[in-house]
Amino acid sequence: MAKGKDARxxxxxxxxxxxxxxxxxxxxxxxxxxxxxxxxxxxxxxxxELKKFCPYCSKHMIHAEIKK
Structure with missing residues (x-):
């Protein structure tokens, strides 16, 4: 069993x-x-921050984490 908060x-x-x-x-x-x-x-x-494909820009761009 995991203790405390989940890591993921x-x-x-x-x-x-x-x-x-x-x-x-x-x-x-x-x-x-x-x-x-x-x-x-x-x-x-x-x-x-990961480099992923953006369908709106039609090229690989940096995608950054945002707040929920």
Missing amino acids: VRVILECTSCTRNGANAKKESPGISRYITEKNRHNTPSRL
Whole structure:
């Protein structure tokens, strides 16, 4: 049995390029790319950043962890 809090937490990764361009405000791109993944809280206490494919930018961009 695990003691205390679980080490694995679910995080949401959001495209940094889409949010900088103001996708919802300017309507330059049709939306914001988001991915849901899990991270180990003990191994990576800082914010997670991964390079993932953004369908709105049509290229691989950095996706950063956002608050829920």
